[in-house]
Amino acid sequence: MSSGRTSPYAIGLTGGIGSGKTTIANLFQEYGINVIDTDAIAHQLSAPNGLAIPAIRQEFGDAAIAPNGAMDRTWMRELIFSDSGAKQKLERILHPLIRQECEKAAAMATSTYVIFVVPLLVESGNWRERVNRIAVVDCPEQTQIFRVMTRNNLSQEQVLAIMRAQVNREQRLAAADDIIRNEGDLSAAKKQVYELHQQWTGLAKAH
Structure with missing residues (x-):
C-alpha cells in the first residue's frame, strides 16, 4: 500500500446511510470517472x-x-x-x-481523477491522508430514515441505531471540502455533479 497522497488525484466520497452515495457515484461514472467502492x-x-x-x-x-x-x-x-x-x-x-x-x-x-466511495470515511480517520478532497453527499436526516426504511425494510428504530453508530450530520459536513445536496431532485444532483466534475478535472490537471 502506498502511503500519503499518490497519483491519480483522489476524491473521497462519503455520506450517511441513505444519503444516496451510490446514485451520486453513478453520475460521476457517466463522465468516465473510475469509481472505487470500498463496500x-x-x-x-x-x-x-x-x-x-x-x-x-x-x-x-x-x-x-x-x-x-x-x-x-x-x-x-x-x-x-x-x-x-x-x-x-x-x-x-x-x-x-x-x-x-x-x-x-x-x-x-x-480517468483524470478517481473517486473512492467510503461510507465511514470520516469515522476511520486515516483516509484524510489518502485523498485530496472529501466530498460529502448530504440530505436531511428524515430523508435518510425514509430511504433506508423503504430500501432495506427496516423499522425507524433500526435505522436510527445504524445512524447513531456513524458520525452525525454536523461532524460529516465539518469534514467536507465539497458538499453534494441529494434531497431527491435528480436534476439538481446532476447539476452539482457536473460542476464538481469540472472543478475536480481542473484541480487534477493542475496537481
Missing part, C-alpha cells in the same frame, strides 16, 4: 475464495464460514452484536486488504 471490495474479500477468508477462518473458526465458502454474514453480525471486540478483529483483517485492493484499482485507473 464492494469488502464483499469481494469475504465472498467464496475471497482474499480475507483464510484469515477470517483462522481468527473466528469454521463457524464463521458459510457452506458456500463465503463469510457467514448473519453469524458474524450476531457475533459482533454480542462481542464488542469481534468488530475490531474483523476490521483488522479487512481494512488493510481493502486499502491494498483500493490502491491496485487506483493504479489501473484511466
